[in-house]
Amino acid sequence: MSALSYDQLLHLAFRTPDDAARFLTEPATTAYADFERAPQTDLAFRFERVRLGVAMALMKLLADLGDHEESRRVLDVLHKATRARSVADIDATITRDAKLFERLYTNLYVNEEGELLLNLFERTLDADSQPLMDEAIAEALEVAGELDFSPDDEHDDED
Numbered sequence: 001m002s003a004l005s006y007d008q009l010l011h012l013a014f015r016t017p018d019d020a021a022r023f024l025t026e027p028a029t030t031a032y033a034d035f036e037r038a039p040q041t042d043l044a045f046r047f048e049r050v051r052l053g054v055a056m057a058l059m060k061l062l063a064d065l066g067d068h069e070e071s072r073r074v075l076d077v078l079h080k081a082t083r084a085r086s087v088a089d090i091d092a093t094i095t096r097d098a099k100l101f102e103r104l105y106t107n108l109y110v111n112e113e114g115e116l117l118l119n120l121f122e123r124t125l126d127a128d129s130q131p132l133m134d135e136a137i138a139e140a141l142e143v144a145g146e147l148d149f150s151p152d153d154e155h156d157d158e159d
Helices: 002-013 017-023 031-037 040-066 069-081 087-096 098-104 112-126 130-146
Strands: none
Touching: 002 031, 002 040, 002 130, 017 040, 017 069, 031 040, 040 069, 040 087, 040 112, 040 130, 069 087, 069 098, 087 098, 112 130
């Protein structure tokens, strides 16, 4: 069920054909199944790939929810990291652009949905076990199914 939930989350986040073609590459789409089949020696790397996929989905949802450029930049870094061949390469890719992650939270206005996505993003980055990651995926999948991406401004009047 977890690989299925992971796949559903990716497809909810990257719902347009252009987004799917760009972001739903083989390393991203097979990450959870690869993790489940990984030998003990490769487990950490495969887990990091799952983390990247979930984090990418959350950043895409946040970017689409508020047309937020910083989220798009972080998404690009995460996507670049999916091409890494080791945990050290993933860390190096993320570290090179650490300032983008810091700016993600600077001067950012988010509504309740955006705040929930950011909290899930943090939980994804902090998850250090399969059960914690599965919880984050399940919650992200639930939230993604309920988000309203309509361009109307009715939510802006609620203060």
